[in-house]
Amino acid sequence: MISSIRNYIRNHPWIFLLFIVGFVIRLVMAAADPFLHPWDERFHALVARNIMEHPFQPMLLLNPVLPYDYTHWWSNYIWVHKQPLFMWQMAMSMKIFGISEFGFRLPSVLMGSLMILLTYRIAWLFSNQHQRISILAAVMMTFSCFQIRSIAGIQTTDHNDIAHQFYTLCSLWAFAEYLRKPTIQWAFWVGCFAGAAILNKWLTGLLVFLGWAFLVALLKECRTKKSLLHFIWALLICTLVFLPWQVYIHVAFPKEAAYELAYNTQHLSKALEGHSGPWYYYLNLFDPYFGYFLYWLILPGMLFTLKDKHLNTKLSWALTINFLFTFFFFSFIVQTKMESFFFFVAPIGFIYIAVAIDKIIHFERFKYLFPLTVIVVALMVVNIQFYTEYFSKENTERNKRITNARIYKGLSKYIDPDTRVVINMNSHDDKNVMFYNPSITAYHWWPSEAELQQLLSQKIKLAAFRDHDQYVLPDYVRNYPYLQIIEVDLYSFE
Numbered sequence: 166m167i168s169s170i171r172n173y174i175r176n177h178p179w180i181f182l183l184f185i186v187g188f189v190i191r192l193v194m195a196a197a198d199p200f201l202h203p204w205d206e207r208f209h210a211l212v213a214r215n216i217m218e219h220p221f222q223p224m225l226l227l228n229p230v231l232p233y234d235y236t237h238w239w240s241n242y243i244w245v246h247k248q249p250l251f252m253w254q255m256a257m258s259m260k261i262f263g264i265s266e267f268g269f270r271l272p273s274v275l276m277g278s279l280m281i282l283l284t285y286r287i288a289w290l291f292s293n294q295h296q297r298i299s300i301l302a303a304v305m306m307t308f309s310c311f312q313i314r315s316i317a318g319i320q321t322t323d324h325n326d327i328a329h330q331f332y333t334l335c336s337l338w339a340f341a342e343y344l345r346k347p348t349i350q351w352a353f354w355v356g357c358f359a360g361a362a363i364l365n366k367w368l369t370g371l372l373v374f375l376g377w378a379f380l381v382a383l384l385k386e387c388r389t390k391k392s393l394l395h396f397i398w399a400l401l402i403c404t405l406v407f408l409p410w411q412v413y414i415h416v417a418f419p420k421e422a423a424y425e426l427a428y429n430t431q432h433l434s435k436a437l438e439g440h441s442g443p444w445y446y447y448l449n450l451f452d453p454y455f456g457y458f459l460y461w462l463i464l465p466g467m468l469f470t471l472k473d474k475h476l477n478t479k480l481s482w483a484l485t486i487n488f489l490f491t492f493f494f495f496s497f498i499v500q501t502k503m504e505s506f507f508f509f510v511a512p513i514g515f516i517y518i519a520v521a522i523d524k525i526i527h528f529e530r531f532k533y534l535f536p537l538t539v540i541v542v543a544l545m546v547v548n549i550q551f552y553t554e555y556f557s558k559e560n561t562e563r564n565k566r567i568t569n570a571r572i573y574k575g576l577s578k579y580i581d582p583d584t585r586v587v588i589n590m591n592s593h594d595d596k597n598v599m600f601y602n603p604s605i606t607a608y609h610w611w612p613s614e615a616e617l618q619q620l621l622s623q624k625i626k627l628a629a630f631r632d633h634d635q636y637v638l639p640d641y642v643r644n645y646p647y648l649q650i651i652e653v654d655l656y657s658f659e
Contacts, residue, residue: 180285187307188278194317195270200570206318207596213255250364251328273316276331290341301519310548329366330509336373356399360406376483432501442502456546466517488513565656580628589629
Protein backbone atom coordinates (compact mmCIF):
# COMPACT_ATOMS: atom_id res chain seq x y z
CA MET A 166 0.00 0.00 0.00
CA ILE A 167 2.76 2.44 1.00
CA SER A 168 4.78 1.60 -2.11
CA SER A 169 1.69 2.22 -4.26
CA ILE A 170 1.24 5.65 -2.70
CA ARG A 171 4.91 6.45 -3.27
CA ASN A 172 4.65 5.44 -6.90
CA TYR A 173 1.54 7.56 -7.35
CA ILE A 174 3.27 10.57 -5.81
CA ARG A 175 6.29 9.97 -8.04
CA ASN A 176 4.09 9.83 -11.15
CA HIS A 177 1.87 12.78 -10.16
CA PRO A 178 4.15 15.26 -8.35
CA TRP A 179 2.20 18.36 -9.39
CA ILE A 180 -1.05 17.32 -7.75
CA PHE A 181 0.65 16.78 -4.40
CA LEU A 182 2.29 20.19 -4.67
CA LEU A 183 -1.16 21.67 -5.34
CA PHE A 184 -2.54 19.75 -2.37
CA ILE A 185 0.11 21.22 -0.04
CA VAL A 186 -0.45 24.74 -1.39
CA GLY A 187 -4.22 24.38 -1.08
CA PHE A 188 -3.94 22.97 2.44
CA VAL A 189 -1.71 25.87 3.60
CA ILE A 190 -4.08 28.48 2.12
CA ARG A 191 -7.09 26.88 3.82
CA LEU A 192 -5.21 26.48 7.09
CA VAL A 193 -4.23 30.16 7.13
CA MET A 194 -7.76 31.30 6.30
CA ALA A 195 -9.27 29.05 8.99
CA ALA A 196 -7.02 30.69 11.58
CA ALA A 197 -7.43 34.25 10.29
CA ASP A 198 -10.67 35.35 11.97
CA PRO A 199 -10.78 35.09 15.79
CA PHE A 200 -14.57 35.45 15.87
CA LEU A 201 -17.71 33.61 14.79
CA HIS A 202 -19.17 34.68 11.49
CA PRO A 203 -22.85 35.65 11.63
CA TRP A 204 -24.43 33.45 8.92
CA ASP A 205 -24.46 30.62 9.68
CA GLU A 206 -21.22 29.73 11.38
CA ARG A 207 -22.13 30.80 14.90
CA PHE A 208 -25.22 28.58 14.93
CA HIS A 209 -23.27 25.57 13.67
CA ALA A 210 -20.41 26.25 16.10
CA LEU A 211 -22.69 26.53 19.13
CA VAL A 212 -24.60 23.34 18.32
CA ALA A 213 -21.30 21.54 17.67
CA ARG A 214 -19.97 22.69 21.03
CA ASN A 215 -23.06 21.36 22.77
CA ILE A 216 -22.81 18.11 20.78
CA MET A 217 -19.39 17.53 22.36
CA GLU A 218 -21.16 16.48 25.57
CA HIS A 219 -24.52 15.43 24.06
CA PRO A 220 -23.78 13.82 20.66
CA PHE A 221 -27.31 12.53 20.14
CA GLN A 222 -29.17 15.56 21.48
CA PRO A 223 -28.32 18.51 19.22
CA MET A 224 -29.07 21.69 21.14
CA LEU A 225 -28.80 25.39 20.36
CA LEU A 226 -29.75 26.62 23.85
CA LEU A 227 -28.17 24.30 26.36
CA ASN A 228 -30.12 25.67 29.34
CA PRO A 229 -33.11 27.74 28.18
CA VAL A 230 -34.32 30.07 30.92
CA LEU A 231 -37.02 31.90 28.96
CA PRO A 232 -39.77 30.30 26.86
CA TYR A 233 -38.79 29.43 23.30
CA ASP A 234 -40.60 28.60 20.07
CA TYR A 235 -39.43 25.29 18.60
CA THR A 236 -40.41 26.53 15.10
CA HIS A 237 -37.76 29.28 15.30
CA TRP A 238 -34.56 27.51 14.30
CA TRP A 239 -32.48 30.56 15.24
CA SER A 240 -33.55 30.60 18.92
CA ASN A 241 -34.89 27.19 19.93
CA TYR A 242 -33.68 24.36 22.15
CA ILE A 243 -33.47 21.06 20.24
CA TRP A 244 -31.79 21.86 16.93
CA VAL A 245 -32.52 19.49 14.05
CA HIS A 246 -32.58 22.28 11.47
CA LYS A 247 -29.53 20.72 9.77
CA GLN A 248 -28.35 17.16 9.39
CA PRO A 249 -25.69 16.33 12.01
CA LEU A 250 -22.59 14.83 10.36
CA PHE A 251 -20.67 18.06 9.78
CA MET A 252 -21.39 19.19 13.36
CA TRP A 253 -20.27 15.82 14.74
CA GLN A 254 -17.02 16.39 12.85
CA MET A 255 -16.70 19.90 14.28
CA ALA A 256 -17.36 18.58 17.78
CA MET A 257 -14.79 15.80 17.41
CA SER A 258 -12.22 18.27 16.13
CA MET A 259 -12.77 20.53 19.14
CA LYS A 260 -12.44 17.52 21.44
CA ILE A 261 -9.01 16.85 19.95
CA PHE A 262 -7.65 20.31 19.16
CA GLY A 263 -9.47 22.48 21.67
CA ILE A 264 -12.51 24.72 21.66
CA SER A 265 -11.79 27.58 19.30
CA GLU A 266 -12.70 28.98 15.92
CA PHE A 267 -9.78 27.15 14.37
CA GLY A 268 -10.76 23.95 16.17
CA PHE A 269 -14.17 23.66 14.56
CA ARG A 270 -13.01 24.95 11.15
CA LEU A 271 -10.29 22.31 10.83
CA PRO A 272 -12.55 19.55 9.39
CA SER A 273 -13.49 21.93 6.57
CA VAL A 274 -9.79 22.61 5.96
CA LEU A 275 -9.12 18.89 5.60
CA MET A 276 -12.15 18.22 3.41
CA GLY A 277 -11.47 21.25 1.21
CA SER A 278 -7.87 20.12 0.72
CA LEU A 279 -8.81 16.52 -0.05
CA MET A 280 -11.21 17.79 -2.70
CA ILE A 281 -8.18 18.95 -4.69
CA LEU A 282 -7.02 15.32 -4.91
CA LEU A 283 -10.54 14.08 -5.62
CA THR A 284 -11.05 16.59 -8.43
CA TYR A 285 -7.73 15.60 -9.96
CA ARG A 286 -8.54 11.89 -9.78
CA ILE A 287 -12.03 12.28 -11.24
CA ALA A 288 -10.64 14.43 -14.05
CA TRP A 289 -7.90 11.82 -14.60
CA LEU A 290 -10.46 9.03 -15.00
CA PHE A 291 -12.81 11.29 -16.94
CA SER A 292 -10.14 12.27 -19.47
CA ASN A 293 -8.58 8.81 -19.71
CA GLN A 294 -5.39 9.87 -17.95
CA HIS A 295 -5.00 13.29 -19.57
CA GLN A 296 -2.65 15.06 -17.17
CA ARG A 297 -3.12 18.62 -18.44
CA ILE A 298 -6.88 18.46 -18.01
CA SER A 299 -6.49 16.92 -14.56
CA ILE A 300 -3.97 19.53 -13.40
CA LEU A 301 -6.06 22.46 -14.67
CA ALA A 302 -9.17 21.17 -12.88
CA ALA A 303 -7.17 20.67 -9.67
CA VAL A 304 -5.66 24.17 -9.95
CA MET A 305 -9.15 25.69 -10.02
CA MET A 306 -10.15 23.62 -6.99
CA THR A 307 -6.94 24.62 -5.17
CA PHE A 308 -7.49 28.36 -5.52
CA SER A 309 -11.30 28.44 -5.46
CA CYS A 310 -12.03 31.64 -3.55
CA PHE A 311 -15.68 30.70 -3.01
CA GLN A 312 -14.74 27.43 -1.36
CA ILE A 313 -11.99 29.01 0.74
CA ARG A 314 -14.44 31.64 2.00
CA SER A 315 -16.81 28.85 3.05
CA ILE A 316 -14.01 27.02 4.87
CA ALA A 317 -13.16 30.23 6.75
CA GLY A 318 -16.83 30.66 7.73
CA ILE A 319 -17.19 33.88 5.74
CA GLN A 320 -19.58 32.45 3.16
CA THR A 321 -23.18 31.78 4.17
CA THR A 322 -23.90 28.17 5.26
CA ASP A 323 -20.13 27.62 5.51
CA HIS A 324 -19.09 24.22 6.93
CA ASN A 325 -22.41 22.58 6.16
CA ASP A 326 -21.91 23.16 2.42
CA ILE A 327 -18.24 22.19 2.51
CA ALA A 328 -19.09 18.83 4.08
CA HIS A 329 -21.93 18.30 1.61
CA GLN A 330 -19.68 19.13 -1.33
CA PHE A 331 -16.96 16.84 0.00
CA TYR A 332 -19.11 13.76 0.47
CA THR A 333 -20.94 14.34 -2.80
CA LEU A 334 -17.59 14.58 -4.57
CA CYS A 335 -16.45 11.41 -2.77
CA SER A 336 -19.53 9.59 -4.09
CA LEU A 337 -18.78 10.82 -7.63
CA TRP A 338 -15.16 9.71 -7.27
CA ALA A 339 -16.22 6.26 -6.04
CA PHE A 340 -18.62 6.04 -8.98
CA ALA A 341 -15.83 7.01 -11.40
CA GLU A 342 -13.70 4.23 -9.90
CA TYR A 343 -16.67 1.88 -10.19
CA LEU A 344 -16.97 2.61 -13.92
CA ARG A 345 -13.27 1.82 -14.24
CA LYS A 346 -13.61 -1.39 -12.24
CA PRO A 347 -17.28 -2.32 -11.59
CA THR A 348 -17.05 -4.24 -8.33
CA ILE A 349 -19.43 -4.49 -5.42
CA GLN A 350 -16.79 -2.87 -3.21
CA TRP A 351 -16.85 0.36 -5.22
CA ALA A 352 -20.66 0.26 -5.28
CA PHE A 353 -20.51 0.00 -1.48
CA TRP A 354 -18.39 3.16 -1.25
CA VAL A 355 -20.71 5.03 -3.60
CA GLY A 356 -23.56 4.26 -1.21
CA CYS A 357 -21.56 5.15 1.91
CA PHE A 358 -20.47 8.54 0.60
CA ALA A 359 -23.92 9.39 -0.81
CA GLY A 360 -25.45 8.54 2.57
CA ALA A 361 -22.90 10.76 4.29
CA ALA A 362 -23.74 13.60 1.88
CA ILE A 363 -27.41 13.26 2.85
CA LEU A 364 -26.39 13.35 6.53
CA ASN A 365 -25.05 16.84 5.84
CA LYS A 366 -27.51 18.53 3.50
CA TRP A 367 -30.40 16.15 2.83
CA LEU A 368 -31.54 14.56 -0.43
CA THR A 369 -29.27 16.38 -2.90
CA GLY A 370 -26.72 13.88 -1.63
CA LEU A 371 -28.44 11.34 -3.90
CA LEU A 372 -27.05 13.13 -6.96
CA VAL A 373 -24.62 10.35 -7.91
CA PHE A 374 -27.54 7.95 -8.40
CA LEU A 375 -29.09 10.26 -11.00
CA GLY A 376 -26.16 9.91 -13.40
CA TRP A 377 -25.91 6.21 -12.62
CA ALA A 378 -29.62 5.66 -13.30
CA PHE A 379 -29.25 7.53 -16.59
CA LEU A 380 -26.52 5.12 -17.70
CA VAL A 381 -28.56 2.10 -16.61
CA ALA A 382 -31.58 3.36 -18.54
CA LEU A 383 -29.83 4.28 -21.80
CA LEU A 384 -26.76 2.07 -22.13
CA LYS A 385 -27.23 -1.63 -22.71
CA GLU A 386 -23.86 -2.54 -21.17
CA CYS A 387 -24.95 -0.83 -17.93
CA ARG A 388 -28.25 -2.70 -17.81
CA THR A 389 -26.87 -6.13 -16.94
CA LYS A 390 -28.11 -8.07 -13.94
CA LYS A 391 -24.80 -7.48 -12.20
CA SER A 392 -24.96 -3.72 -12.77
CA LEU A 393 -28.54 -3.50 -11.52
CA LEU A 394 -27.65 -5.46 -8.39
CA HIS A 395 -24.72 -3.11 -7.75
CA PHE A 396 -27.00 -0.09 -8.18
CA ILE A 397 -29.54 -1.49 -5.73
CA TRP A 398 -26.76 -2.47 -3.31
CA ALA A 399 -25.32 1.06 -3.35
CA LEU A 400 -28.76 2.57 -2.81
CA LEU A 401 -29.39 0.20 0.09
CA ILE A 402 -26.07 1.11 1.74
CA CYS A 403 -26.87 4.79 1.25
CA THR A 404 -30.23 4.31 2.98
CA LEU A 405 -28.64 2.41 5.85
CA VAL A 406 -26.25 5.33 6.40
CA PHE A 407 -28.74 8.19 6.51
CA LEU A 408 -32.04 6.61 7.59
CA PRO A 409 -31.25 5.70 11.24
CA TRP A 410 -30.79 9.35 12.21
CA GLN A 411 -34.11 10.29 10.58
CA VAL A 412 -35.91 7.55 12.50
CA TYR A 413 -34.13 8.49 15.72
CA ILE A 414 -35.02 12.20 15.68
CA HIS A 415 -38.66 11.48 14.78
CA VAL A 416 -38.85 9.22 17.83
CA ALA A 417 -36.75 11.32 20.24
CA PHE A 418 -37.85 14.81 19.09
CA PRO A 419 -41.09 14.24 17.16
CA LYS A 420 -42.48 17.75 16.97
CA GLU A 421 -39.15 19.37 16.07
CA ALA A 422 -38.32 16.71 13.47
CA ALA A 423 -41.78 16.85 11.87
CA TYR A 424 -41.66 20.64 11.67
CA GLU A 425 -38.17 20.75 10.15
CA LEU A 426 -39.07 18.10 7.57
CA ALA A 427 -42.09 20.15 6.49
CA TYR A 428 -40.02 23.34 6.58
CA ASN A 429 -37.29 21.87 4.36
CA THR A 430 -39.92 20.73 1.87
CA GLN A 431 -41.15 24.33 1.61
CA HIS A 432 -37.84 25.32 0.01
CA LEU A 433 -39.29 23.96 -3.22
CA SER A 434 -42.45 26.06 -3.25
CA LYS A 435 -41.58 29.18 -1.25
CA ALA A 436 -38.75 31.70 -1.06
CA LEU A 437 -38.12 31.15 2.65
CA GLU A 438 -36.72 33.92 4.88
CA GLY A 439 -36.65 36.32 1.92
CA HIS A 440 -34.16 34.26 -0.09
CA SER A 441 -35.71 34.80 -3.48
CA GLY A 442 -34.31 35.39 -6.93
CA PRO A 443 -34.97 35.06 -10.67
CA TRP A 444 -34.27 31.85 -12.60
CA TYR A 445 -30.84 33.19 -13.59
CA TYR A 446 -29.86 33.76 -9.93
CA TYR A 447 -27.15 31.06 -10.07
CA LEU A 448 -25.95 32.12 -13.50
CA ASN A 449 -25.11 35.48 -11.96
CA LEU A 450 -22.96 33.63 -9.42
CA PHE A 451 -20.94 31.69 -11.98
CA ASP A 452 -18.25 34.38 -11.88
CA PRO A 453 -17.44 33.92 -8.15
CA TYR A 454 -18.03 30.17 -8.47
CA PHE A 455 -15.66 29.51 -11.36
CA GLY A 456 -13.47 32.60 -11.75
CA TYR A 457 -13.42 35.65 -13.98
CA PHE A 458 -14.79 34.74 -17.43
CA LEU A 459 -13.81 31.08 -17.05
CA TYR A 460 -17.44 30.06 -16.63
CA TRP A 461 -18.00 30.86 -20.32
CA LEU A 462 -15.97 27.73 -21.06
CA ILE A 463 -18.31 25.35 -19.20
CA LEU A 464 -20.74 24.82 -22.06
CA PRO A 465 -18.01 24.44 -24.74
CA GLY A 466 -16.20 22.02 -22.43
CA MET A 467 -19.41 20.04 -21.97
CA LEU A 468 -19.92 19.82 -25.74
CA PHE A 469 -16.29 18.79 -26.25
CA THR A 470 -16.65 15.98 -23.70
CA LEU A 471 -19.76 14.57 -25.35
CA LYS A 472 -18.13 14.53 -28.79
CA ASP A 473 -14.63 13.38 -27.89
CA LYS A 474 -14.31 9.60 -28.22
CA HIS A 475 -11.02 9.65 -26.33
CA LEU A 476 -12.73 10.69 -23.09
CA ASN A 477 -14.59 8.39 -20.73
CA THR A 478 -18.01 8.45 -22.40
CA LYS A 479 -19.95 6.86 -19.54
CA LEU A 480 -18.52 9.15 -16.88
CA SER A 481 -18.90 12.12 -19.22
CA TRP A 482 -22.62 11.50 -19.65
CA ALA A 483 -23.15 10.86 -15.93
CA LEU A 484 -21.39 14.08 -14.86
CA THR A 485 -23.15 16.12 -17.56
CA ILE A 486 -26.56 14.89 -16.40
CA ASN A 487 -25.65 15.60 -12.77
CA PHE A 488 -24.44 19.12 -13.51
CA LEU A 489 -27.34 20.13 -15.76
CA PHE A 490 -29.99 18.62 -13.50
CA THR A 491 -28.57 20.47 -10.47
CA PHE A 492 -28.60 23.76 -12.37
CA PHE A 493 -32.16 23.39 -13.65
CA PHE A 494 -33.43 22.01 -10.34
CA PHE A 495 -32.16 24.94 -8.26
CA SER A 496 -32.84 27.55 -10.95
CA PHE A 497 -36.39 26.61 -11.98
CA ILE A 498 -37.85 24.33 -9.28
CA VAL A 499 -36.43 25.37 -5.90
CA GLN A 500 -37.91 28.76 -5.01
CA THR A 501 -35.55 29.46 -2.12
CA LYS A 502 -32.31 30.81 -3.57
CA MET A 503 -29.07 30.89 -1.59
CA GLU A 504 -25.54 31.51 -2.82
CA SER A 505 -24.07 28.16 -1.85
CA PHE A 506 -26.88 25.86 -3.02
CA PHE A 507 -25.42 25.19 -6.47
CA PHE A 508 -21.73 25.35 -5.62
CA PHE A 509 -21.47 21.72 -4.50
CA VAL A 510 -21.23 20.63 -8.17
CA ALA A 511 -18.56 23.24 -8.99
CA PRO A 512 -15.80 20.59 -9.32
CA ILE A 513 -17.67 19.19 -12.35
CA GLY A 514 -17.66 22.68 -13.84
CA PHE A 515 -13.91 22.94 -13.23
CA ILE A 516 -13.41 19.75 -15.24
CA TYR A 517 -15.44 21.13 -18.17
CA ILE A 518 -13.43 24.36 -18.12
CA ALA A 519 -10.19 22.36 -18.08
CA VAL A 520 -11.35 20.33 -21.10
CA ALA A 521 -12.27 23.49 -23.02
CA ILE A 522 -8.92 25.15 -22.30
CA ASP A 523 -7.03 22.05 -23.41
CA LYS A 524 -9.04 21.83 -26.65
CA ILE A 525 -8.77 25.52 -27.48
CA ILE A 526 -5.07 25.96 -26.76
CA HIS A 527 -2.85 23.58 -28.73
CA PHE A 528 -0.34 22.76 -26.01
CA GLU A 529 1.27 20.04 -28.12
CA ARG A 530 2.45 22.74 -30.50
CA PHE A 531 3.19 25.38 -27.85
CA LYS A 532 4.26 23.48 -24.73
CA TYR A 533 5.57 26.58 -23.01
CA LEU A 534 2.00 27.92 -22.86
CA PHE A 535 0.84 25.35 -20.33
CA PRO A 536 2.73 26.71 -17.27
CA LEU A 537 1.58 30.20 -18.23
CA THR A 538 -2.01 28.97 -18.58
CA VAL A 539 -1.87 27.37 -15.14
CA ILE A 540 -0.77 30.69 -13.62
CA VAL A 541 -3.47 32.67 -15.46
CA VAL A 542 -6.20 30.20 -14.46
CA ALA A 543 -5.07 30.29 -10.83
CA LEU A 544 -5.16 34.11 -10.82
CA MET A 545 -8.64 34.15 -12.36
CA VAL A 546 -10.01 31.82 -9.69
CA VAL A 547 -8.18 33.09 -6.61
CA ASN A 548 -9.83 36.58 -6.56
CA ILE A 549 -6.97 38.54 -4.98
CA GLN A 550 -9.22 41.60 -4.70
CA PHE A 551 -11.40 39.82 -2.15
CA TYR A 552 -8.44 39.05 0.14
CA THR A 553 -6.95 42.55 -0.07
CA GLU A 554 -10.28 44.17 0.72
CA TYR A 555 -11.29 41.68 3.41
CA PHE A 556 -8.03 41.98 5.38
CA SER A 557 -7.73 45.71 4.80
CA LYS A 558 -7.71 48.06 7.79
CA GLU A 559 -10.65 49.76 6.11
CA ASN A 560 -12.79 46.64 6.64
CA THR A 561 -14.43 48.12 9.72
CA GLU A 562 -16.99 45.35 10.13
CA ARG A 563 -14.27 42.72 10.54
CA ASN A 564 -12.39 44.91 13.01
CA LYS A 565 -15.56 45.48 15.04
CA ARG A 566 -16.31 41.76 15.17
CA ILE A 567 -12.78 41.07 16.43
CA THR A 568 -13.27 43.64 19.22
CA ASN A 569 -16.69 42.29 20.21
CA ALA A 570 -15.34 38.73 20.24
CA ARG A 571 -12.62 39.78 22.71
CA ILE A 572 -15.32 41.17 25.00
CA TYR A 573 -17.44 38.03 24.76
CA LYS A 574 -14.43 35.79 25.40
CA GLY A 575 -13.52 37.83 28.50
CA LEU A 576 -17.07 38.16 29.78
CA SER A 577 -16.21 36.62 33.17
CA LYS A 578 -14.21 39.78 33.94
CA TYR A 579 -17.31 41.96 33.71
CA ILE A 580 -20.02 39.95 35.49
CA ASP A 581 -20.54 38.43 38.94
CA PRO A 582 -19.33 34.81 39.19
CA ASP A 583 -22.82 33.44 39.94
CA THR A 584 -24.58 35.26 37.08
CA ARG A 585 -25.89 32.79 34.51
CA VAL A 586 -28.11 34.92 32.22
CA VAL A 587 -26.84 37.72 29.96
CA ILE A 588 -28.99 39.94 27.72
CA ASN A 589 -28.89 42.92 25.33
CA MET A 590 -26.06 42.14 22.94
CA ASN A 591 -26.21 42.54 19.14
CA SER A 592 -28.72 40.56 17.13
CA HIS A 593 -27.91 36.83 17.37
CA ASP A 594 -24.64 37.53 19.16
CA ASP A 595 -26.15 35.55 22.04
CA LYS A 596 -24.84 32.47 20.18
CA ASN A 597 -21.34 33.92 20.25
CA VAL A 598 -21.60 34.59 23.98
CA MET A 599 -22.78 31.04 24.72
CA PHE A 600 -20.08 29.48 22.54
CA TYR A 601 -17.35 31.27 24.49
CA ASN A 602 -19.13 30.91 27.86
CA PRO A 603 -20.87 27.51 28.12
CA SER A 604 -22.19 28.21 31.63
CA ILE A 605 -24.08 31.29 30.38
CA THR A 606 -27.52 31.40 28.78
CA ALA A 607 -27.66 34.51 26.59
CA TYR A 608 -30.44 36.37 24.79
CA HIS A 609 -29.88 39.23 22.42
CA TRP A 610 -33.24 40.66 23.44
CA TRP A 611 -34.71 41.23 26.91
CA PRO A 612 -37.51 39.40 28.74
CA SER A 613 -41.07 40.63 28.72
CA GLU A 614 -42.48 42.03 31.98
CA ALA A 615 -44.28 38.74 32.67
CA GLU A 616 -41.13 36.70 31.96
CA LEU A 617 -39.12 39.03 34.19
CA GLN A 618 -41.56 38.44 37.03
CA GLN A 619 -40.93 34.70 36.66
CA LEU A 620 -37.19 35.30 36.89
CA LEU A 621 -37.73 37.55 39.89
CA SER A 622 -39.66 34.84 41.72
CA GLN A 623 -36.59 32.61 41.30
CA LYS A 624 -34.18 35.43 42.22
CA ILE A 625 -32.25 34.86 38.99
CA LYS A 626 -29.44 37.33 38.41
CA LEU A 627 -29.25 39.11 35.05
CA ALA A 628 -26.36 40.88 33.40
CA ALA A 629 -27.09 43.24 30.52
CA PHE A 630 -24.77 45.03 28.14
CA ARG A 631 -25.34 48.75 28.43
CA ASP A 632 -27.31 50.59 25.77
CA HIS A 633 -25.76 50.80 22.33
CA ASP A 634 -27.48 52.17 19.24
CA GLN A 635 -30.94 50.56 18.95
CA TYR A 636 -30.30 48.19 21.87
CA VAL A 637 -31.84 50.31 24.63
CA LEU A 638 -33.13 48.58 27.75
CA PRO A 639 -36.72 49.47 28.79
CA ASP A 640 -37.31 50.90 32.25
CA TYR A 641 -38.92 47.75 33.65
CA VAL A 642 -35.69 45.87 32.94
CA ARG A 643 -33.54 48.62 34.45
CA ASN A 644 -35.61 48.41 37.63
CA TYR A 645 -35.06 44.66 38.00
CA PRO A 646 -33.46 44.24 41.43
CA TYR A 647 -31.03 41.51 40.36
CA LEU A 648 -29.71 43.34 37.30
CA GLN A 649 -26.06 44.11 36.67
CA ILE A 650 -25.09 46.44 33.82
CA ILE A 651 -21.98 45.33 31.93
CA GLU A 652 -19.96 48.53 31.68
CA VAL A 653 -18.37 47.93 28.32
CA ASP A 654 -19.24 49.22 24.87
CA LEU A 655 -20.14 46.86 22.04
CA TYR A 656 -19.90 47.79 18.40
CA SER A 657 -23.24 47.53 16.63
CA PHE A 658 -24.05 46.46 13.08
CA GLU A 659 -26.86 47.54 10.79
